Amino acid sequence: MEPVIAATGAVQVSGWLMIALPLxxxxxxxxxxxxxxxxxxxxxxxxxxxxxxxxxxxxxTMLGWPAEGRARSVHLFDWIQAGSLNVxxxxxxxxxxxxxxxxxxxxxxxxxIYSVGYMxxxxxxxxxxxxxxxxxxxxxxxxxxxxxxxxxVGWEGVGLASYLLIGFWHYKxxxxxxxxxxxxxxxxxxxxxxxxxxxxxxxxxxIDFATVFGSADAAGRGTLTAIGLLLLLGACGKSAQVPLQSxxxxxxxxxxxxxxxxxxxxxxxxxxxxxxxxxxxxxxxADARTAVLAVGAVTLLFGAIIGCAKDDIKKxxxxxxxxxxxxxxxxxxxxAAGYALAIMYLLTHGFFKAGLFLGAGSVxxxxxDEVDMRRYGGLxxxxxxxxxxxxxxxxxxxxxxxLSGFYTxxxxxxxxxxxxxxxxxxxGGAALLASxxxxxxxxxxxxxxxxxxxxxxxxxxxxxxPRSMTGPMVLxxxxxxxxxxxxxxxxxxxxxxxxxxxxxxEVEHVLAPATVITMTxxxxxxxxxxxxxxxxxxxxxxxxxxxxxxxxxxxRDLYGDAFNEAAFMRPGQYLTxxxxxxxxxxxxxxxxxxxxxxxxxxxxxxRLQTGFVRTYALSMFGGAALVVVxxxxxxx
Amino acid sequence: xxxxxxVYLSALLFTIGATGVLLRRNAIVVFMSIELMLNAxxxxxxxxxxxxxxxxxxxxxxxxxxxxxxEVVVGLSIIVMIFRTxxxxxVDDANLLKY
Numbered sequence: 001m002e003p004v005i006a007a008t009g010a011v012q013v014s015g016w017l018m019i020a021l022p023l024x025x026x027x028x029x030x031x032x033x034x035x036x037x038x039x040x041x042x043x044x045x046x047x048x049x050x051x052x053x054x055x056x057x058x059x060x061t062m063l064g065w066p067a068e069g070r071a072r073s074v075h076l077f078d079w080i081q082a083g084s085l086n087v088x089x090x091x092x093x094x095x096x097x098x099x100x101x102x103x104x105x106x107x108x109x110x111x112x113i114y115s116v117g118y119m120x121x122x123x124x125x126x127x128x129x130x131x132x133x134x135x136x137x138x139x140x141x142x143x144x145x146x147x148x149x150x151x152x153v154g155w156e157g158v159g160l161a162s163y164l165l166i167g168f169w170h171y172k173x174x175x176x177x178x179x180x181x182x183x184x185x186x187x188x189x190x191x192x193x194x195x196x197x198x199x200x201x202x203x204x205x206x207i208d209f210a211t212v213f214g215s216a217d218a219a220g221r222g223t224l225t226a227i228g229l230l231l232l233l234g235a236c237g238k239s240a241q242v243p244l245q246s247x248x249x250x251x252x253x254x255x256x257x258x259x260x261x262x263x264x265x266x267x268x269x270x271x272x273x274x275x276x277x278x279x280x281x282x283x284x285x286a287d288a289r290t291a292v293l294a295v296g297a298v299t300l301l302f303g304a305i306i307g308c309a310k311d312d313i314k315k316x317x318x319x320x321x322x323x324x325x326x327x328x329x330x331x332x333x334x335x336a337a338g339y340a341l342a343i344m345y346l347l348t349h350g351f352f353k354a355g356l357f358l359g360a361g362s363v364x365x366x367x368x369d370e371v372d373m374r375r376y377g378g379l380x381x382x383x384x385x386x387x388x389x390x391x392x393x394x395x396x397x398x399x400x401x402x403l404s405g406f407y408t409x410x411x412x413x414x415x416x417x418x419x420x421x422x423x424x425x426x427x428g429g430a431a432l433l434a435s436x437x438x439x440x441x442x443x444x445x446x447x448x449x450x451x452x453x454x455x456x457x458x459x460x461x462x463x464x465x466p467r468s469m470t471g472p473m474v475l476x477x478x479x480x481x482x483x484x485x486x487x488x489x490x491x492x493x494x495x496x497x498x499x500x501x502x503x504x505x506e507v508e509h510v511l512a513p514a515t516v517i518t519m520t521x522x523x524x525x526x527x528x529x530x531x532x533x534x535x536x537x538x539x540x541x542x543x544x545x546x547x548x549x550x551x552x553x554x555x556r557d558l559y560g561d562a563f564n565e566a567a568f569m570r571p572g573q574y575l576t577x578x579x580x581x582x583x584x585x586x587x588x589x590x591x592x593x594x595x596x597x598x599x600x601x602x603x604x605x606x607r608l609q610t611g612f613v614r615t616y617a618l619s620m621f622g623g624a625a626l627v628v629v630x631x632x633x634x635x636x
Numbered sequence: 637x638x639x640x641x642x643v644y645l646s647a648l649l650f651t652i653g654a655t656g657v658l659l660r661r662n663a664i665v666v667f668m669s670i671e672l673m674l675n676a677x678x679x680x681x682x683x684x685x686x687x688x689x690x691x692x693x694x695x696x697x698x699x700x701x702x703x704x705x706x707e708v709v710v711g712l713s714i715i716v717m718i719f720r721t722x723x724x725x726x727v728d729d730a731n732l733l734k735y
Contacts, residue, residue: 607735609734610735611730611732611733611734611735612727612728614659614728618658621658
């Protein structure tokens with residue numbers, strides 16, 4: 001792979017400013033303390049918007065270059081020079097990273113603006129914005145990095161920001177626990193990523209993308225599979241994929257803008273980014289691709305099933321996020337046919353899922369922070385803008401044409417079927433089924449929240465949210481409508497990403513595209529009808545009714561936490577307890593016993609020191625006599 | 637007279653002194669016993685000097701006398717001080733320096 005051209009002029013400056021501006025904002029707000037309380041949130045919004053402008057400048061300039069030569073590198077400084085390890089802190093601006101940067105800064109800016117209104121009653125709004133800015137900087141560093149170590153810094157940075165923001169209301173024990181849980185579960189994934197980087201350094205002697213991907217072909221297939229699986233472990237942690245899915249639902253304890261930005265639109269998609277970025281490795285290892293495919297398919301259904309039973313609006317949306325990211329991972333696992341589709345769905349998902357979360361936040365804002373959908377109902381009348389924008393997001397996510405979900409989800413289902421053989425039928429069937437379940441649970445959210453009778457609490461006075469909140473929702477709704485068609489028609493986005501992830505191979509169609517679309521729409525319609533029968537037509541009980549075992553399991557997150565507790569937490573506890581016992585009784589016992597022995601015997605020995613002169617005199621005589629006897633013996 | 641008899645006498649005197657040191661409680665008597673032991677050794681030195689026909693033993697005896705004189709000064713003053721503070725010259729009463 002030939003070295004990437006160094007960026008010059010506006011692109012270079014925009015490249016590093018994009019990260020530096022939010023970082024600057026975060027620093028000022030964190031160090032400035034209460035002095036910045038009055039205008040701090042506007043500084044945060046400004047930093048996010050300025051960063052967005054930088055991304056746009058880079059993007060527009062990039063459009064003017066020929067497709068094969070759009071990648072540019074921005075060298076910041078020499079970071080680590082140790083022996084054969086040579087790490088540059090530098091950025092890579094290419095089609096993939098700039099797509100992410102636009103999503104992160106664009107949706108990020110909208111959510112910053114939304115947060116001004118949403119957090120207006122919170123005394124710590126400034127701290128909130130500093131964390132949001134910190135998140136933006138870290139996330140941009142993650143996607144713009146041109147080697148795995150810088151990527152890792154961003155990876156940890158978003159984990160930190162996520163931890164701080166989930167636990168933003170840390171006086172609530174549930175929020176503090178959720179933050180810890182997210183951090184700990186993420187560590188497991190980070191561990192995988194770290195080992196993958198070590199393995200790359202051992203195999204290739206370098207950790208920058210160009211060298212690793214350029215020489216991937218020369219490495220052994222076993223090594224590549226190991227690297228791929230470890231990268232997948234990292235992706236599972238960050239993207240809440242089975243088996244590291246358990247933290248995402250609890251992460252909804254954080255403020256809703258955080259759920260929208262970090263736990264729906266951007267950070268949780270970092271795993272998909274990692275897999276797509278490392279496409280040369282996955283291209284060479286079919287086993288690693290299969291593992292990715294399996295994780296994606298399982299999570300897709302796992303999240304969808306949980307989503308059907310959750311009464312907490314944010315948790316229902318979080319389960320949906322988990323499921324949709326599963327679909328992206330599944331697409332990435334399809335290999336060259338799916339990378340671009342995964343990213344395309346990721347971008348549109350960023351729009352409509354962020355819009356859905358902001359809508360949920362708007363509902364909560366109007367309902368005294370009530371999250372139980374069984375206490376909602378009939379809100380469409382009192383919150384029309386929220387209902388319409390949420391409804392557009394809803395239509396987009398279930399894939400109704402011509403909204404964005406239709407254009408970006410159907411190609412994935414089609415590509416899944418085209419994977420060929422049994423595998424194609426399994427993953428295609430899973431994607432198709434999940435699309436029906438998605439429709440069911442999203443319709444359930446819709447019916448329970450905005451339609452039906454009003455089941456409000458006595459003191460609830462729902463009202464439409466202020467314009468700073470509805471504005472971003474409207475813009476995101478426009479994105480939910482148009483982004484899909486804009487990206488998908490004429491294979492625009494696929495061609496745009498082709499230089500990074502490779503051309504889509506020509507495949508034999510197992511099912512005609514029209515058949516897949518018809519099947520998907522039929523499944524979607526079935527899900528809608530089922531949801532209407534159960535939640536639209538019948539009155540909804542105000543407390544969760546006794547339900548089937550499956551529903552009960554889904555309410556308990558399909559026993560994900562119970563499994564973790566039984567498989568890891570309890571054995572770990574037994575291990576630590578037995579180690580403590582061993583330490584107390586064994587190690588301490590030995591040391592303490594020795595000390596007691598010496599102490600006790602010396603306590604006896606010191607009784608020899610009586611203080612009586614004649615005793616000492618006697619011992620001296622005895623000693624002298626012994627010496628004399630010894631002399632006599634030796635002489636004999 | 638056989639010079640060996642002086643050595644026997646010296647051994648006898650030394651034994652009496654050592655027994656006195658070990659058995660008596662009165663510091664003055666203990667002190668006197670120590671003097672007895674020192675003089676027993678002096679006698680042995682002189683006797684051996686005579687037996688071997690050299691003056692080394694006699695020189696050593698002088699050294700012992702000098703040291704004994706110095707020791708008497710220090711020892712007696714210690715005993716006097718103890719007697720002043722404790723109203724007793726028993727060596728068993730001065731037993732503070734112990735475990």
